[in-house]
Amino acid sequence: MKNTMRTMIGTRLLPLLLLAVFGLSSCASLPPAPADTRIVIFHSNDVHGKIDNYAKVAAIIAAERKSGVEVFYFCAGDNFTGNPVIDQYVPPGEPMLELLNRLGLDLLCPGNHEFDFGLENLKKFAARARFPFVCANIQAGDLLPLLRPSVVLKTGSGIRIAVFGLIQIEAGNGLPSTHPDKVKGLVFSEPLAKAREYKMLRAGNHVLIGLTHLGYEDDLRLARQMPELDLIIGAHSHTRVDPAETVNGVLVAQAGSDNKFLGRVELLVRGGRVVEKKGGLIELNGPMAEDAEVKDMIARFNRNPAFAKIIVTAPLAIAGKEALGSLMTDAMCHVHGLDIAFQNGGGIRLNRLPQQITIKDIYTLDPFGNQVVEIAMTPAEIRGLIKNSFEKGGNIDLQVSGISYVVRTDAARQIKEISLSAADGAPLDENRQFKVGISSYVTSAYDFAHHDPGRSLQSTTAEALIRYLQSGVDLNVYRDVRRAFWEKITDQPRP
């Protein structure tokens, strides 16, 4: 239970709000503030399903509330994606909702990964949340009716705290960093430009806060352009800002990631304005008091029954790197509409999948959380990738879908030729560019030239495999499959 009598005023209709604010600034003064009010705002960001430290967070917040100061708890986004046990829950992300409700979260600014399970899921999540979603640069209409551009929180002592939210967008497509299909129908605007519209909130409120999912660099830009702000609580770049920095008079805070830290900001409001502010991080990875009830919830969520659910019963136990790699790369091609996909041998962590394949089996086979990266590549560039992969260990490394290939070497394993064939056996068109899917690990750890830098498809290789198996594909093809070959050629003596 929160120990303050707080009310919240949503500002869904900005024009009306601005009218109201102009009215306040020109005709009315702020309600008189009590002499001194100390406000503590705890904040988390980029938790990514790492729930284990929430029992400590709950205990810390409860202890602070007992001390008599005004306490709030904000989240700057990205609660989903990063822990398969939580992400595979039914419905997806359910543990985050229940835990944030239990912790008494006051506000959430959605991050790009809040959209990873789709709008319908997020809409249901928001409908059951006991905290508002706040973000000013999303026009959602009926798609997310509970989203507000800004809110005003009121403390029991009458202090008005205005908070607006902002989410990052990518320079290329103007969308947050999630799969574009997940945000279809939503309109996003440039966050720093949008922020300027909210300067007016300064006039009618004692405290003005930006709760952002922009990354630290953009938080600094926001602070430089908007000294009207008292505080920015940020996210996205997973930056450990300890202590919080003061830039242009604005306190800028961010609490790392993965629930390793809890941010704590303290504001002193005197005479209707913030006169003192400081922030820092509380490290959570050590022994400390835990809330027993929250600890029980976490234990229950970690026993996710969906993880043991059988996705498919295969006609055979798919075994060996060739078969498993072919399965994994076929999944990437099928799910993401790619021409060709590659999977490195080191990323195949099982020798055999059982006939009854569970979600847990998939994450044991492919545990690294690598993203699928799409790169437009020519056959010459594909040969460069295969060459580098072969030279790493002097053997076939990359399993493949969409083509087959032969690496021909001399006896000393020096590559003499790499030939590529389409699925029907015909040689590849050397003048064509192919949509190639590679894991983020191979993309960054292998040394190969490619003109197109590529783009993350914001989905993991394991997720592609789960979706592929759920699609009812015929798994008999993986009984005896081989698409990557190594041949030693010897120089024949001339007659």
Place this chain on the structure above:
Amino acid sequence: MQIKMNDQTIEIFSGACVKDVLRKYSRAEWRLVKNDRKAVFDRHGHQVALDGELSGGEEFFIKSIELAKPQP
């Protein structure tokens, strides 16, 4: 997008994380960071996590954990 790691410009796919840039910069440094012997810091001196998301033009530095600690 282009990211700077220890003053070297790295061309990396959009949607990449700090760890992707680090691996492309140096496999050896990547292993040291993974084993907590080094860490990645932004140009303001703040440590960033390996899963930290990136925007083009950002700049990072790899430092040993001991050197990065504030001096008494």
